[in-house]
Amino acid sequence: MRKDDEFRAFVKRVIMSCFFKIIMISAVGSNAFFTALWTSYDIRYRLFRLLEFSEIFFVSICTSELALKIYVDPTDYWKDGYNMLDVVIIIITFLPYAFRRFLGKQFTYLHVADGMQSLRILKLIRYSQGMRMMITAMRQTVYTVASVLLLLFLLMYIFGILGFCLFGSQDGGDYDNWGNLAVAFFTLFSLATVDGWTDLQKQLDNRDFALSRAFTIIFILLASFIFLNMFVGVMIRHTEDSIKKFERELMLERKMTLMEEKQVILQREQEEVSRLMHMQKNADCKSFSELVENFKKTLRHTDPMVLDDFGTSLPFIDIYFSTLDYQDMTIHKLQELYYEIVHVLGLMLEDLPQKKPQSLEKVDEK
Amino acid sequence: RFLGSDMATYHQEGQTQLPRADAVRSRLIDTFSLIEHLQGLSQAVPRHTIRELLDPSRQKKLMWEDQQQLVRFSIKPQHTGQISQAQRLLSKLHVRCSQRPPLSLWARWVLECPLFTNFIIFLIFLNTIVLMVEIELLESTNTKLWPLKLTLEVAAWFILFIFILEIILMWLSSFSLFWKSAWNVFDFVVTMLSLLPEVVLLAGVTGQPVWLQFLRICRVLRSLKLFARFRQIRVIILALVRALKSMTFLLMLLLIFFYIFAVAGVYFFAEYTRSPHQDLEYHMFFSDLLNSLVTVFILFTLDHWYALLQDIWKVPEASRIFSSIYVILWLLLGSIIFRNIIVAMMVTNFQNIRKELNEEMAHREVQVKADMFKRQIIQRRKNVSPETLRSTHGKTDDRGAIQQKENLDLSEVSKVESIYEATEEDIITSASKPEMTLSKKKEYQSSSSVSSTSSSDASSSESRFSESVGHLDWETLVHENLPGLMEMDQDDRVWPRDSLLRYFELLEKLQYNLEERKKLQEFAVQALMNLEDK
Numbered sequence: 001m002r003k004d005d006e007f008r009a010f011v012k013r014v015i016m017s018c019f020f021k022i023i024m025i026s027a028v029g030s031n032a033f034f035t036a037l038w039t040s041y042d043i044r045y046r047l048f049r050l051l052e053f054s055e056i057f058f059v060s061i062c063t064s065e066l067a068l069k070i071y072v073d074p075t076d077y078w079k080d081g082y083n084m085l086d087v088v089i090i091i092i093t094f095l096p097y098a099f100r101r102f103l104g105k106q107f108t109y110l111h112v113a114d115g116m117q118s119l120r121i122l123k124l125i126r127y128s129q130g131m132r133m134m135i136t137a138m139r140q141t142v143y144t145v146a147s148v149l150l151l152l153f154l155l156m157y158i159f160g161i162l163g164f165c166l167f168g169s170q171d172g173g174d175y176d177n178w179g180n181l182a183v184a185f186f187t188l189f190s191l192a193t194v195d196g197w198t199d200l201q202k203q204l205d206n207r208d209f210a211l212s213r214a215f216t217i218i219f220i221l222l223a224s225f226i227f228l229n230m231f232v233g234v235m236i237r238h239t240e241d242s243i244k245k246f247e248r249e250l251m252l253e254r255k256m257t258l259m260e261e262k263q264v265i266l267q268r269e270q271e272e273v274s275r276l277m278h279m280q281k282n283a284d285c286k287s288f289s290e291l292v293e294n295f296k297k298t299l300r301h302t303d304p305m306v307l308d309d310f311g312t313s314l315p316f317i318d319i320y321f322s323t324l325d326y327q328d329m330t331i332h333k334l335q336e337l338y339y340e341i342v343h344v345l346g347l348m349l350e351d352l353p354q355k356k357p358q359s360l361e362k363v364d365e366k
Numbered sequence: 367r368f369l370g371s372d373m374a375t376y377h378q379e380g381q382t383q384l385p386r387a388d389a390v391r392s393r394l395i396d397t398f399s400l401i402e403h404l405q406g407l408s409q410a411v412p413r414h415t416i417r418e419l420l421d422p423s424r425q426k427k428l429m430w431e432d433q434q435q436l437v438r439f440s441i442k443p444q445h446t447g448q449i450s451q452a453q454r455l456l457s458k459l460h461v462r463c464s465q466r467p468p469l470s471l472w473a474r475w476v477l478e479c480p481l482f483t484n485f486i487i488f489l490i491f492l493n494t495i496v497l498m499v500e501i502e503l504l505e506s507t508n509t510k511l512w513p514l515k516l517t518l519e520v521a522a523w524f525i526l527f528i529f530i531l532e533i534i535l536m537w538l539s540s541f542s543l544f545w546k547s548a549w550n551v552f553d554f555v556v557t558m559l560s561l562l563p564e565v566v567l568l569a570g571v572t573g574q575p576v577w578l579q580f581l582r583i584c585r586v587l588r589s590l591k592l593f594a595r596f597r598q599i600r601v602i603i604l605a606l607v608r609a610l611k612s613m614t615f616l617l618m619l620l621l622i623f624f625y626i627f628a629v630a631g632v633y634f635f636a637e638y639t640r641s642p643h644q645d646l647e648y649h650m651f652f653s654d655l656l657n658s659l660v661t662v663f664i665l666f667t668l669d670h671w672y673a674l675l676q677d678i679w680k681v682p683e684a685s686r687i688f689s690s691i692y693v694i695l696w697l698l699l700g701s702i703i704f705r706n707i708i709v710a711m712m713v714t715n716f717q718n719i720r721k722e723l724n725e726e727m728a729h730r731e732v733q734v735k736a737d738m739f740k741r742q743i744i745q746r747r748k749n750v751s752p753e754t755l756r757s758t759h760g761k762t763d764d765r766g767a768i769q770q771k772e773n774l775d776l777s778e779v780s781k782v783e784s785i786y787e788a789t790e791e792d793i794i795t796s797a798s799k800p801e802m803t804l805s806k807k808k809e810y811q812s813s814s815s816v817s818s819t820s821s822s823d824a825s826s827s828e829s830r831f832s833e834s835v836g837h838l839d840w841e842t843l844v845h846e847n848l849p850g851l852m853e854m855d856q857d858d859r860v861w862p863r864d865s866l867l868r869y870f871e872l873l874e875k876l877q878y879n880l881e882e883r884k885k886l887q888e889f890a891v892q893a894l895m896n897l898e899d900k
Contacts, residue, residue, distance in 0.1 A: 036625070039632040039655045112688055115633030118626045125622075130615040138707070145703060186690070190672040193697065228702065236710040243714055269392055295398075311393060312861065312869065318743045319844060326840050331887065338894060345897060 012072045015065075024065065025127055031058040032121040058120070062090055082126040089123060092116050137246070141238045148234060152227050156192070159219050160184040167209055174203055191216060192223035387877040394870035398863075429459055451540055473538035486532060487595050493525050494589050501582070522585065526564070529557050529588070549594040556591055560584035609715035616711060620704055624666075627696050628658040634692055637683040648677050665693065666700045736850030739843075 014020060034054045037043050044051065066086060070077050077083050095113040125131045160181055168178035177187045177200055191197045197220065204212040310316050452474055455461055461468060476482055500518050503511055533554060536544050544550050563581035593599050635652035651661040651674070665671050671693060678689045861869070 032625070036629055036655055039629060039658075108685065109688075111633045111636050112685075115630035118629035118633075121622055121625060125619075128615075131619065134615045134619065141707075149698070186672065186675070189694070189697075193668050193671070193701070195668050196670060196672050231702065232706045232709050235706045236713050239707070239710040240714050240717075243718075266392060269395055270388070273391070273395060311390075312866065315740045315743065318740075318747050319848075322743060322746060323840065323844070331883075334887075335890075338890065342894065342897065 008072055011068055015068055015072060021127060023061065025124065027058050027061045028120060028123045030054060032118075032124075035117055035120065059093055062086070062093065062123075066090055085122060085126075089120055092119055133246075137239075137242045140242055141235060144234050144238060145231075148227070148231050152192070152223065155223060155227065156185060156188045159215075160188055163188070163215065166211065166215070167204060167207075172207065174207055177203060188219065188223070191220055192228065194220060194224050384877050384881055387874045390870055390874045390877065394867065394874075397870075398867065425463070429463070451543060470539045473535045474540075477532075477535055477539060483595070486528070487592070489525050489528055490589060490592050490595070492521065493585070496521050496525070497582075497585050523564075525588070526557075526561065529591075530561070533557060549600075553591055553594060556587050560588050605716065605719050608719065609712055612715055613708065613711050616704075616707065620700070623700060623704070624659065624662055627692075627700075628655060628662045631658045631662060631692065634688060635678065635684060638678050638681050638689075641681045641683060643681055646677055646680065648674050662696070662700075665696055666705075668697065668701050671697060732850040736847055739847040739850070 031054055034051050037047070038051055069083065069086075092113075095116070096110065099110055099113055125135065161184075163178050164181060164184050166178075167174050168180070168184065169175075170179075173179075176183070178184050187200055190200060197216070201212070201216050204216070452471060455468070455471060461471075496518050500515070500522075503515060503518075536550060544554075560581075563577050563584055566577055567581065593603065631652050632655060638646075639649065639653045648661075650657060651664075652658050661674075665674070675690060675693050678684050679686055
């Protein structure tokens with residue numbers, strides 16, 4: 001499949017090129033603008049052709065982009081999240097057409113499908129580096145967010161059932177707000193976001209329920225004060241962690257590149273020096289040592305040289321000498337120890353032949 | 367002499383490559399730009415000496431070559447950190463050699479004079495007071511107050527003129543730099559804005575009361591100039607701006623979501639908008655894009671969302687499911703999640719700013735500690751070095767009492783020791799050279815005398831030092847204080863060129879010597895082991 005490979009490489013280059021990105025960004029941007037314009041009936045009436053044209057333009061570009069990308073890389077296409085987003089948006093884009101065609105013009109949910117077209121602008125996110133970074137940072141907080149929301153849901157469920165049983169009976173109870181579970185959920189959510197809860201409470205009060213105040217107040221304390229603020233605390237911690245990690249990675253990367261550059265420069269220097277040194281004769285027939293001597297002669301004593309270096313400063317010299325002094329002292333002590341050992345061994349050596357005849361004498365005596 | 371050999375022969379002896387020696391050599395090559403010099407391109411060497419510069423003929427030639435040439439006159443470079451524009455101007459050649467300082471320097475001096483800045487702050491306060499009194503007296507028709515009104519008006523005009531003068535002074539000092547600082551641009555805008563209505567009124571273009579009101583408003587804006595004067599307010603505003611800057615992408619994402627939900631809202635609630643139902647409170651809330659945006663914002667602030675939802679439910683054509691999904695989703699996403707993300711980012715940003723400020727203070731503390739450490743080291747050198755010299759002499763005495771077998775190795779060791787000692791002394795003398803030649807000798811002596819006096823009357827520091835030496839070993843002490851020392855502003859980093867070359871050469875040789883000594887130690891140990899076997 002050789003021809004296919006070359007063509008694939010070509011298509012891949014086209015997709016990765018700047019020009020393609022510019023086309024995509026302009027298509028999505030203009031379409032978003034026109035979608036916003038489309039909402040007003042007036043403008044829709046007057047600029048109908050233009051808007052239709054932009055619509056067709058956008059759909060064609062999106063589909064061709066999808067086709068090209070799938071052609072280049074069928075298996076890896078589905079691993080990237082942004083590509084999945086592209087697929088979802090294409091499906092959403094085709095929904096109104098599908099509805100109109102198959103389910104007739106009076107389908108009740110048609111305007112819903114029309115409304116979802118506003119999601120097209122999310123395609124722009126993949127082209128901005130900062131947004132991508134932020135989305136990846138936010139992705140890590142998703143689990144925490146989900147678990148807190150789940151806890152909130154559980155809490156609302158408990159209180160919902162409780163409220164339904166207490167206040168939701170058909171006669172004598174507040175049927176509108178606590179009649180079935182869905183309405184009870186809404187009421188509780190309204191209490192949790194503390195919006196208009198006094199009106200709901202007034203309705204309960206009118207019906208003269210004994211526990212209603214305690215119920216409401218306990219729920220508001222739990223849901224609004226504790227849970228929703230716990231949310232803030234958890235997000236703060238996550239944001240801090242992710243920012244710290246990000247900065248650490250950045251610093252590490254920077255250091256690595258710096259080290260590599262330094263190494264390269266040092267290597268080059270070493271090579272230059274060794275080359276110069278091993279070169280016995282250059283154009284002026286001088287060896288390296290003579291060059292260095294000539295250089296040394298050009299240095300005058302009165303010329304000051306200003307350095308920014310720690311290695312040539314007096315504190316460094318002082319510290320270095322102090323360290324060397326310590327080293328000397330240690331070595332001196334070590335040497336004294338050696339001498340001791342040698343001395344003792346020598347003594348032992350002298351003692352040894354004397355001991356032998358002594359023991360022999362003793363044996364003899366015995 | 368041993369030290370007279372050059373690098374080439376030493377290297378050809380086949381020594382093993384020591385990384386430290388190589389590092390020293392690299393430093394030497396780098397500092398003297400040896401490679402370029404040997405290849406014939408000498409670029410980094412200074413081109414003119416001081417003597418040449420003071421020669422009038424050469425000076426003229428220099429000035430013709432390059433007007434903007436900066437000449438460093440001070441030998442002792444101080445790490446001031448930031449070189450201000452005034453210092454830069456003062457260092458320029460044509461400024462130094464001219465008769466009078468340029469006008470910009472005078473303008474800058476006036477601007478930075480504390481008397482002038484306090485006067486301006488006083489004028490700003492006076493402006494606010496004048497304005498307050500004027501507003502009070504605006505409606506009264508008491509003719510006796512007419513002189514007071516006149517004085518107030520005159521005072522306002524006077525203040526305006528002084529502000530304009532200040533701006534002109536800032537322009538004089540440096541026109542291009544004026545526009546680079548945001549505070550100055552803000553000052554300029556506010557002053558021009560308050561100047562505009564007055565000019566218009568004077569020109570008699572229109573006497574409408576609208577312009578008079580505008581005039582009053584702009585006079586109030588002049589009080590905003592206060593923000594630039596006080597350092598604390600500046601710090602707070604800068605912190606706020608920085609925190610906002612890091613949140614740009616978040617705010618952009620939020621705007622994108624606003625757009626999505628606004629456009630979707632227009633479509634979703636088209637039935638609601640078009641319904642003929644009579645008593646809908648929020649009927650026009652989703653009628654077109656702008657209203658929809660405002661409604662989305664209202665929902666974002668969690669205000670009367672349930673009432674809106676119940677209103678929508680009144681219309682039977684609007685599907686309950688989708689409307690409730692829309693509202694609940696937007697509440698969760700926008701109001702609960704996004705708002706808390708914004709709070710979290712602001713908190714972390716403020717924490718970071720505070721941490722940076724703390725780091726500055728900690729940095730300063732580290733410097734102070736490093737300074738103390740530096741003095742202690744100088745003091746220590748003087749105490750220890752006579753001792754070590756004595757001990758090395760003692761070593762040579764001891765050696766005579768050892769058996770013959772060790773003599774060969776030990777004499778090697780002694781030779782190396784003496785050589786090393788000689789090297790050390792040489793380095794000391796070469797290190798002392800820079801001080802002596804540049805009259806830094808006095809400073810070193812004074813610092814040593816200072817350290818000795820400080821050791822005598824601040825004996826607690828020395829005892830603390832010896833205690834610290836007792837508590838920590840030398841290496842940890844050095845490692846702790848090394849970063850602070852390295853960053854400290856050094857006053858004594860000036861070397862004569864040939865001594866510097868010699869210093870590098872000697873340092874390199876010292877490394878090789880140390881390595882040799884280590885090898886000799888190993889030989890001694892080996893010999894000892896052999897002796898033991900016997």
